[in-house]
Amino acid sequence: MTEITPDQRDAPIFKTFGELFAAGFSLDTTTWVFILTVHIAAVVLGGWLIFIAPNEWALIAAGWIVVHFILGSLSTTVYSHRLISHTAVKNVSIPVHLFFCFFGQVLSVQGSVRRWSANHVLHHGVDRHGKKELDPYSATWFPDTLRNFLWSHLLAHLFNHPESDAFLRSYNAKRHPIIMLQDRFYGLLITFWIFLFPMGLGYALGGWLGFVALLSGSVVGSVLVQHNTWTVNSVTHLWGWTKGLKSSAVNNFIWLGPLGEGNHHGDHHDFPRDYRNGFGWSGWALDPTRYIILLLRGLGLVKGLNHANRFEEAEIIAARKLARVDQLKSLNKDAAALYAHWENRVMALRQDWLEAVSRWETLRKESKLLQQANVSRKELTQDLRQAKALVKARKEEFFAAVEQLNYRAHRYSR
Ligand SMILES: [Zn+2]
Numbered sequence: 001m002t003e004i005t006p007d008q009r010d011a012p013i014f015k016t017f018g019e020l021f022a023a024g025f026s027l028d029t030t031t032w033v034f035i036l037t038v039h040i041a042a043v044v045l046g047g048w049l050i051f052i053a054p055n056e057w058a059l060i061a062a063g064w065i066v067v068h069f070i071l072g073s074l075s076t077t078v079y080s081h082r083l084i085s086h087t088a089v090k091n092v093s094i095p096v097h098l099f100f101c102f103f104g105q106v107l108s109v110q111g112s113v114r115r116w117s118a119n120h121v122l123h124h125g126v127d128r129h130g131k132k133e134l135d136p137y138s139a140t141w142f143p144d145t146l147r148n149f150l151w152s153h154l155l156a157h158l159f160n161h162p163e164s165d166a167f168l169r170s171y172n173a174k175r176h177p178i179i180m181l182q183d184r185f186y187g188l189l190i191t192f193w194i195f196l197f198p199m200g201l202g203y204a205l206g207g208w209l210g211f212v213a214l215l216s217g218s219v220v221g222s223v224l225v226q227h228n229t230w231t232v233n234s235v236t237h238l239w240g241w242t243k244g245l246k247s248s249a250v251n252n253f254i255w256l257g258p259l260g261e262g263n264h265h266g267d268h269h270d271f272p273r274d275y276r277n278g279f280g281w282s283g284w285a286l287d288p289t290r291y292i293i294l295l296l297r298g299l300g301l302v303k304g305l306n307h308a309n310r311f312e313e314a315e316i317i318a319a320r321k322l323a324r325v326d327q328l329k330s331l332n333k334d335a336a337a338l339y340a341h342w343e344n345r346v347m348a349l350r351q352d353w354l355e356a357v358s359r360w361e362t363l364r365k366e367s368k369l370l371q372q373a374n375v376s377r378k379e380l381t382q383d384l385r386q387a388k389a390l391v392k393a394r395k396e397e398f399f400a401a402v403e404q405l406n407y408r409a410h411r412y413s414r
């Protein structure tokens with residue numbers, strides 16, 4: 001971890017958007033014209049679907065939008081994000097690469113997998129080395145929330161960013177032949193799946209009416225997927241309750257649009273190669289992307305899931321808790337000694353808790369091995385239950401001691 005504090009890490013580096021041009025940014029004409037055109041088309045065609053189109057075609061287009069939205073969103077979260085950018089599984093089979101590269105991920109209209117992944121690796125790079133100027137869609141470049149929102153959500157995609165070795169390294173690192181092929185023919189794939197296919201199918205089914213209806217479904221679906229995915233860069237880095245350790249990302253627990261990527265983004269930045277997006281039961285309950293990865297594993301299409309073990313999770317949670325301990329502003333010698341005593345006590349309780357977690361984790365592994373060997377687990381189940389109870393008790397003790405330490409910090413600071 002870097003030595004900088006969260007305040008230093010999140011300090012703005014630009015005052016206005018105008019300063020970007022002096023720093024080597026320029027508008028990317030192809031992209032902004034494309035995005036603007038698709039947005040205008042979505043509004044016009046969406047209006048046509050709601051107010052003018054015959055009911056049966058409006059319904060068919062609505063179904064198209066829903067399928068497009070779900071497939072496009074999941075393709076980004078499952079494939080571009082977890083499987084490719086973060087190598088959340090050790091082995092991805094050829095059919096999975098083919099399906100997402102030549103169909104699913106194209107529906108997300110976010111650029112090729114190779115480019116998307118290169119940018120996303122830089123987005124996480126700041127967590128490791130603190131160089132936030134390399135994060136393509138940072139939500140902390142500007143001094144106010146509005147600019148940070150606009151940049152991280154939309155504007156970042158409309159600019160050519162200054163060339164960097166870090167981007168090239170990241171781009172060249174993704175060398176799977178199918179991903180490279182998709183990158184090469186990405187323009188053609190977008191033209192086919194977003195425009196030609198729906199227009200052709202619509203025309204075949206219902207003449208010009210079908211042509212316009214399915215084109216409307218495709219264009220509206222594309223715009224909805226884009227904004228849904230972009231909220232991960234904007235909303236989840238700006239608003240929420242549980243701050244992550246290594247980045248500006250926050251767990252907000254409620255933003256479900258990105259199908260598991262939106263609600264536990266703080267957890268994700270603290271352990272990015274996890275195939276899951278959040279720790280604990282709330283992470284499990286709110287993560288459809290995880291269920292799809294488990295389904296792919298069940299079908300034998302991906303193998304070797306990476307995830308934080310309970311000890312690693314507990315270490316992160318303990319560090320977050322300690323990061324929130326208020327520092328003393330001024331104190332006399334006696335108070336300092338007493339405070340130091342309490343601080344040591346908190347650290348000892350943290351160690352006790354982590355040891356209990358480690359013991360529980362070992363027992364769980366043993367239990368799994370015995371289960372495979374068909375040995376009676378009665379005794380081990382009892383041990384497991386006790387180990388789990390000890391983890392809970394020590395965690396509560398540690399949490400209570402942190403609260404006490406904060407209370408003392410306030411008292412002595414007065
Ligand atoms: Zn992020």
Ligand SMILES: [Zn+2]
Binds near residue numbers: 120268272
């Ligand atoms: Zn990520």
